[in-house]
Amino acid sequence: MAKYMDVHHSMKGITEEKLREAHNADLAIEKDEQVHFEMAWADPESGRVYCLSEAPSAEAVQRIHERAGHKADEIHPVPLTVQ
Known part of the structure; x- marks a missing residue:
């Protein structure tokens, strides 16, 4: 499975509660596409939200996000990481 970072641009003013709700909506159905959403970050001022996932494809990630309503x-694929 590959890792992916996805970006949402239109979530200006998102709160921690709304971010958690959106993330939980993804988690509730992620197995349907063999996706696992690991973490989400948000910048309420710019409206950008970032999600890190492991999935068989970018299309699988998008299908879960679409079904969850966002x-x-x-x-973007994330082929290399360091810690």
Whole structure:
């Protein structure tokens, strides 16, 4: 499975509660597409939300986000990571 970082641009003013609700909506159905959403970050001022996931494809990530009601504007593969 590959890792993906997706970006949502239109969530200006998002609160921690709303971010958690959106993330939980993804988690509730992620197994349907063999996706696992690991973490989400948000910048309420810019409206950007970032989600890190592990999935078989970017299309699978998008299908879950669409079904959960918040389609991603960008999805990027993350081929290399360091800690």
